[in-house]
Amino acid sequence: MxxxxxxxxxxxxxxxxxxxxxxxxxxxxxxxxxxxxxxxxxxxxxxxxxxxxxxxxxxxxxxxxxxxxxxxxxxxxxxxxxxxxxxxxxxxxxxxxxxxxxxxxxxxxxxxxxxxxxxxxxxxxxxxxxxxxxxxxxxxxxxxxxxxxxxxxxxxxxxxxxxxxxxxxxxxxxxxxxxxxxxxxxxxxxxxxxxxxxxxxxxxxxxxxxxxxxxxxxxxxxxxxxxxxxxxxxxxYKHYAPKADLTIVEGTEQAVVDKINEFASQKMEQGCLVGVIATDETFSKYKANCVMTLGSRNDNEQIARGLYAILRDFDEQQVDVIYSEGFADTNLGQAIMNRLLKAAGYHVVEV
The missing domain is CATH 3.90.870.10 (DHBP synthase)
Known part of the structure; x- marks a missing residue:
């Protein structure tokens, strides 16, 4: 057709x-x-x-x-x-x-x-x-x-x-x-x-x-x-999923950054291409092959607007694994986390 x-x-x-x-x-x-x-x-x-x-x-x-x-x-x-x-x-x-x-x-x-x-x-x-x-x-x-x-x-x-x-x-x-x-x-x-x-x-x-x-x-x-x-x-059903395995890391900002960098380092040593979903506040703190920001953590509307596009962007980059920060589960943040959790198959690490 x-x-x-x-x-x-x-x-x-x-x-x-x-x-x-x-x-x-x-x-x-x-x-x-x-x-x-x-x-x-x-x-x-x-x-x-x-x-x-x-x-x-x-x-x-x-x-x-x-x-x-x-x-x-x-x-x-x-x-x-x-x-x-x-x-x-x-x-x-x-x-x-x-x-x-x-x-x-x-x-x-x-x-x-x-x-x-x-x-x-x-x-x-x-x-x-x-x-x-x-x-x-x-x-x-x-x-x-x-x-x-x-x-x-x-x-x-x-x-x-x-x-x-x-x-x-x-x-x-x-x-x-x-x-x-x-x-x-x-x-x-x-x-x-x-x-x-x-x-x-x-x-x-x-x-x-x-x-x-x-x-x-x-x-x-x-x-x-x-x-x-x-x-x-x-x-x-599983929804919204990128091709790579996605893990959400939740906790205080610095603890999340440290844990994601730890995971990323381990995966890169294994030869994996690693993607990180960051925010403007943390973007410069990550060390991975492909780091993308959803925007400011203070702007849930911007984060919501860019979430699916960024997941597809990682597909284009052909990353093997993705780590994402978590978001506050209130107001529009509840919808953002609902979609992220579905995309990750509920794979969440608490730090």
Whole structure:
């Protein structure tokens, strides 16, 4: 398959500029497009065959549900059997934006899209290209991240091209995304809303709107506990992983630097190419083959925006092992650590 690459500036959108992409979606084809979080791989959410194509292109397990992207709140009534009042409250505050809500699905939504579940995950992206694509296509778009399953999510079109060129119909290049981590997922099917995946919209932000919000215990776990089963099926799979083995080192700043340098020295003596994920505050202190900084430790938004790109950069450098500093597990830092832990397979060293 020849994949069409279409470059579009989000700030210079014109009516009809996404007609070709819209036509592909209407014909049950696949289009990768930017959102404010990461690039998504889109297909008609209400068509079983389109959903199958998404799973096949990504190599994604079929019990990992797809998030449906919509462009107006009224669409909720079509794809959700029941829309709780909390959903409207949260939509009024956070949509368009990086929040996904889980509700009972309607009969219009095939089980192929929901991973066999009776619930459906829905969000309204704020990226202008994404919104116009939904509107011009006239379909609700099922869109997981536009990468091969298990790989770091794509924050640039180049990442999508690397993983999916030749496997999908079109890639819309809208430049680098703004947030860099997937949306917060909140389950509204129980009495107390529960966060199933942390993101830019934090627990504290949600509680300001709907009161008490729980967090799935698997999110805060620092190790793979066989007794903890995630409520979201997709969270049981390894995600976001670079090709090299990744280890997170946590502790006081100097202790972390010393331990990572110790590990790096041992691996380099063995002939390994070693990568280190640092911050601006510690970048100059590391002695390894390839040291990259995510930015200042005081700027979680910058760290989130660059995390997946830096993991892919290490793949390009063909490093054998990667060591990363840990980050504060609060607010957006919780989402950063959630992704790092998944990428590292929960391999953490405390010093």
């Amino acid at each position: 020849d994949t069409i690459i279409k470059k579009i500036n989000e700030e210079e959108l014109e009516p009809g500029c996404l007609q070709d992409a819209a036509a592909i979606l209407q014909k049950k084809g696949l289009v990768a497009f930017p959102t404010e979080t990461v690039y998504g791989l889109g297909g008609d959410a209400l068509d079983t065959e389109a959903a199958k194509k998404i799973y096949a292109a990504k190599g994604r397990p079929s019990d990992n549900p797809l998030i449906i992207h919509i462009a107006d709140v009224d669409s909720l009534k079509d794809i959700a059997e029941e829309v709780p009042e909390q959903a409207y409250q949260l939509a009024d505050k956070f949509w368009p934006g990086p929040l996904t809500m889980i509700m009972p699905k309607s009969n219009k939504v095939p089980y192929g899209t929901t991973g066999g579940l009776n619930t459906v995950a829905i969000r309204m992206p704020s990226n202008k290209i994404a919104l116009q694509l939904i509107r011009e296509s006239g379909v609700c778009i099922a869109a997981p991240s536009a990468n091969l399953s298990g790989r770091p999510s794509p924050t640039k079109a180049e990442h999508v091209i690397e993983d999916l060129s030749g496997k999908i119909d079109m890639i819309i290049d809208g430049g680098a995304v703004g947030i860099g981590l997937e949306s917060t997922i909140v389950d509204l099917t129980s009495e107390v809303p529960t966060i199933l995946r942390p993101g830019y919209i934090t627990k504290e932000m949600l509680e300001e709107v709907v009161g008490t919000v729980d967090i799935d215990k698997t999110i805060t776990a620092k190790s793979m506990d066989p007794n903890l089963k995630p409520k979201a099926p997709g969270m049981k």
